[in-house]
Amino acid sequence: MTLFSPLTVRDATLPNRVGVSPMCMYSSTDGFPDDFHVAHLGRFALGGAGLVIAEATAVHPVGRISPFDAGIWDDAHIPGWRRVADLVSRAGSVPGIQLGHAGRRAAVREPWRAGAPLDDADATAGFGAWPLVGPSEIPAGPGHQVPAEMTVAEIARSVQDWHDGAARAMRAGFRFVELHGAHGYLLHSFLSPVSNRRTDAYGGSAENRLRYPLEVVAAVREAIGDGIPLSYRISSVDGAEGGLELDDLVEVARRLAAAGVDIIDTSSGGIITDRSSDTRVRRGFAFHADFSRHIRREVDVLTATVGFVVDPVQANLLLEHGDADLVLLGREMLDDPNWAHRARLALGDDSHASWDVRFGSALGPRHRTLGRLAEAGETPLSRFEG
């Protein structure tokens, strides 16, 4: 298995195993995707990535991280998403969307404003905080709002929100769905004993803490049908005192897979926002690959790895060594949306045949000319020398 071998999951075939990791762009008004999202996500597909996963998209407005998050809580959002999914599909890539609900981590500013909880100044600007929900009345960190403990009826309504969001994603033309079950957001907050202290059927034992995520998976699977791949992003370790460890997540992955999840996307952390007391996974190259490898070995499920995958040979070896079935790139793609195409060249395929013909037919000859000039010892600066 190599980076440019196809991956078939249910009825979808990813033309290669380079995926774009979901990345919030904080660029929506009332949840609507617009021209920015079409251009931003489209360029990755035109750049040769086999899978493009749109950012964490709120299934309910209360579950937005910031006031500017993308959403899919209303039918009115569908046409905008359809433009994204159509372009990604037409470019030969599989259009995916990450569905999310931020739970107790909602109502904060964009990262370039430090991701701080919204305050009076934001309210004066017309973007004030809203009441948050979570499994228990435990804030995400210092300065964060105390969420209201969701009632059992609210949990049931929330499961329906995920279902409806997934159904809208299908109507928009997405062919791959990921659930954001990591980073301290609502699904993760039910799973982790750090944030879930409930005493009813949704808290306490590991089984009970898993109940809401499993109900969401079942509802989403029902909405998307049997043919659509379903990925679930986990925090492989909480990285917080009293939190979940990798062994706990192996069992979670097993249960998720049995409930209809095809891919476990292995991220980490986020259950607490106070960086002074968390024990974050060190940010080295491929810093989640050990988690992905472990889960892949222990559970009969496909895995994706993400986190500082930056080099084509590295990405290819991750797959060849059995660390994952799929690599996801985030910031690397922002840096170079044509990363997949460049990776193919770097791995020795200079045919350009797989690339969009409008680019490939022009860039193939360019590549050959560059090679000929290099052989002749000519550089772009030759005419200025001697």
Ligand SMILES: Cc1cc2nc3c(=O)[nH]c(=O)nc-3n(C[C@H](O)[C@H](O)[C@H](O)COP(=O)(O)O)c2cc1C
């Ligand atoms: C701008 C930005 C936005 C992000 N938004 C999301 C998101 O919506 N959902 C998610 O699961 N992870 C999100 N992440 C995490 C990325 O998907 C990815 O896991 C992380 O950046 C590590 O991969 P990288 O080293 O290739 O960037 C975001 C990261 C960045 C840089």
